[in-house]
Amino acid sequence: MQMNRYLPLSLIAAAVLAACSTVPAQNPTLDEARASYSRAQTNPDVVNLAPVELRRAGDSLGRADAALNKGESEATVNHLAYLAKQQVAIAEETAQRKTAERAITTASAQRDEVRLAARTAEVEASRQHAETTRQAAEQQAARDRAQIEAEKARAEETRRLAEEQAARDRALLA
Amino acid sequence: MNGTKSLKSNPVAQRIGLAAIGVLLMAGCASAPAPTDQMAVSRAAVSSAMSAGGNQFAPVQTRSALEKMEAAERAMASKDYEEARRLAEQAEVDAKLATEMAHSAKAKRAAEAVQEDTRILREELERRAK
Numbered sequence: 328m329q330m331n332r333y334l335p336l337s338l339i340a341a342a343v344l345a346a347c348s349t350v351p352a353q354n355p356t357l358d359e360a361r362a363s364y365s366r367a368q369t370n371p372d373v374v375n376l377a378p379v380e381l382r383r384a385g386d387s388l389g390r391a392d393a394a395l396n397k398g399e400s401e402a403t404v405n406h407l408a409y410l411a412k413q414q415v416a417i418a419e420e421t422a423q424r425k426t427a428e429r430a431i432t433t434a435s436a437q438r439d440e441v442r443l444a445a446r447t448a449e450v451e452a453s454r455q456h457a458e459t460t461r462q463a464a465e466q467q468a469a470r471d472r473a474q475i476e477a478e479k480a481r482a483e484e485t486r487r488l489a490e491e492q493a494a495r496d497r498a499l500l501a
Numbered sequence: 502m503n504g505t506k507s508l509k510s511n512p513v514a515q516r517i518g519l520a521a522i523g524v525l526l527m528a529g530c531a532s533a534p535a536p537t538d539q540m541a542v543s544r545a546a547v548s549s550a551m552s553a554g555g556n557q558f559a560p561v562q563t564r565s566a567l568e569k570m571e572a573a574e575r576a577m578a579s580k581d582y583e584e585a586r587r588l589a590e591q592a593e594v595d596a597k598l599a600t601e602m603a604h605s606a607k608a609k610r611a612a613e614a615v616q617e618d619t620r621i622l623r624e625e626l627e628r629r630a631k
Binding site: 402406409410413414416417420421423424427428430431434435437438441442444445448 | 587590591594595597598601602604605608609611612615616618619622623625626629630
């Protein structure tokens with residue numbers, strides 16, 4: 328009789344224990360941490376630019392999983408899961424910072440290139456200006472020379488005509 | 502039988518027993534020692550976050566770090582060392598996240614500024630070329 332009284336109780340206890348062993352332990356904070364960790368793992372920027380931070384997050388996640396499986400207190404599991412979740416966020420921010428730093432390097436190089444191009448263009452413009460001025464001066468000089476030549480020729484012609492006139496005058500007088 | 506009798510009546514043995522219990526109690530306390538190092542690490546992390554501009558760039562995380570740090574100090578004062586360690590560890594990750602957010606926000610701003618500079622310079626060049 329006494330045994331029969333305890334039998335249902337032990338059955339219930341056995342059922343409770345069985346339930347505990349078959350249903351995987353659950354913790355919402357840990358689920359959240361796992362989800363954000365797998366999201367970070369599929370982000371190539373995080374994987375490549377923040378491997379140390381991501382590994383740290385993975386280690387914390389492992390500790391949280393272990394605590395859950397060992398049946399440690401919910402507070403402990405929550406705490407470790409929280410650390411893991413924040414470390415995933417740190418890894419993601421680190422990746423973003425490094426991406427931005429790379430962008431700064433690239434953009435600075437581009438800006439320097441554009442500046443150099445601007446300076447080169449300025450130098451070329453002033454060279455062309457100097458060349459134009461020089462050509463104009465040369466043309467002016469050539470025109471001046473031609474004018475001088477023409478005037479010389481005219482003077483020569485005048486002198487020749489005057490000489491011819493003088494010769495004719497002398498012939499008439501003779 | 503004779504041994505137990507003598508132990509009960511022997512004051513020296515009683516004292517040894519009490520001392521042994523005391524040692525065990527102290528050992529028990531030692532399993533949750535004061536997280537002095539963690540507190541120092543967390544305080545440093547929180548002040549780094551503040552000087553990195555956490556208040557401006559990551560107000561939620563910075564506030565969380567500050568509040569947890571204060572709670573950790575209170576737990577330390579009331580000798581609740583396990584709670585103090587947890588709060589300090591959370592304050593540390595919150596502060597580190599705030600610091601990293603501030604750094605990445607500043608780097609993004611700087612990148613945008615340089616890109617804008619380049620764009621303006623290009624436009625200026627094109628206008629001059631016309």
